[in-house]
Amino acid sequence: MNFFLETLQVLLLSIWYNVESFVHLFVPRRKKSIAGEVVLITGSGSGIGRLMAQEFAALGTVLVLWDINQDGMKETARLAKLSGASRVHHYLCDCSDKNEVYRVSDQVKREVGDVSILVNNAGIVTGKKFMDAPDSLIEKTMEVNTMAHFWTYKAFLPAMIANNHGHLVSISSSAGLIGVNGLADYCASKFAAVGFAESVGLELLATGKDGIKTTIVCPYFINTGMFDGCQTKWPTLLPILNPEYVAKKIINAVLTDQVFLLLPKSIYLITALKNILPMKQGILLGQYLGAFSLMDTFKGRSKKQE
């Protein structure tokens, strides 16, 4: 196609996509059915993972739960069955260990079948100033929050590619879009998760595998215990999120094939501004919004909760 025609086509389609987006501000998008899909959720023994399991259960899916916490996972399985899951399988799996991820993936494929909705949700946080963070925790943060995504893709993406059908859900964070004081290793791992999911998503599109969707979730702090103690300065603009609300939004994003889900909505604005404003103004606004002191009162999940 020549330059003129290609440019004209891009312009017309651009207008059309903007009209479509505008209309969908008022008209909800059509939801796909996921009944019968095999949904794997890592880190589903507590928090958002458990709540997503309950939501997916209510939609008639087969659930595969992974966690390092056996008791938490059993409780999730019980709740998922109550919510209507046809089958629930659970596996102890430490996502920081590549070999274990591969071993348990093989077991899932043998015992349950191919996973068609992969939710990379397991995540950990060090919660220390970078110089105070032990190397072992920094490495583990990268292994769980980033590298486990690589290995689960390696394990479950081939079947999705063969069927040109599936959904890859990456639970990242607003700290995967904007750097945060006191979360350097966490930010590195969550930025990486975003870049990885985005790139593979484009690779699938480019290779014609448009039946495999990607959803990248970037929520602000959620009230699940993981970030216990953290305080938000302007709760109207940047509220600490309710876990049930986040789980419902994630499921809705999956059902409507939404690629990026940022929560709360103000994160869209803040992310956009970050790339446009002068650096000094960005830092000023960060201070104003309390982004510099978010982690000052961090306590995190108590041992008992884990």
Place this chain on the structure above:
Amino acid sequence: MNFFLETLQVLLLSIWYNVESFVHLFVPRRKKSIAGEVVLITGSGSGIGRLMAQEFAALGTVLVLWDINQDGMKETARLAKLSGASRVHHYLCDCSDKNEVYRVSDQVKREVGDVSILVNNAGIVTGKKFMDAPDSLIEKTMEVNTMAHFWTYKAFLPAMIANNHGHLVSISSSAGLIGVNGLADYCASKFAAVGFAESVGLELLATGKDGIKTTIVCPYFINTGMFDGCQTKWPTLLPILNPEYVAKKIINAVLTDQVFLLLPKSIYLITALKNILPMKQGILLGQYLGAFSLMDTFKGRSKKQE
């Protein structure tokens, strides 16, 4: 401070910073002197690393070169001396190996002294579709392009903090801001480098260490061999960059304490648009700009060049 006063202050400063930014579109920023600073450049045996070494040499710095390529590093040392470096030290160091990074860092501190300008430049690229990329190369990409930044910060940041003086330069990539088909592991590692450098930069500001500056460099493809074979579709908008040009721009960014340096300038626009446009339009524009086929003709650095 109360809400009203704080908001007013933010508004007034915001206006001032925008005026300042506008003025600096026409009036160059003041450059700092870095004569006598100890500059460590990882991966300085070739490419941009070598060119930066020559530029830093001409500014009267003490140079510390790291690379896995002894011959390349010696050639860089020779060129740096020609360019006027007072002292040039070079060390074999494999940045994929944490223990080696720590060992060589200790050696540098003993033999040369504290590093005050740390340039994390070493980088590798797999250049394969994600499912075709061997795990070992994916892991190595994360180790060199991301984790080595952690360990060099651990090694050299304490002295900078003690003196409240230093500069952290992270050579990331435009692929650290925008996902690219065919570069999933590279994007993960480069996104992580951006998030990490940004977070530690904010941490230093928040803890009052404002004498330590951060510069994050995100260039499009550079004609150094690393991305040999790659073709750009619209060379006017997204030219394959000239390495000498990039090196000069990086040094200029360091001398003017510029936080983000995106090259070419169109990357600023593309990054900003990515967060604003409807997803479908973003993908459409990506295809239009050739972002889907960038890696189709990738050959990379030949063994001989390495």
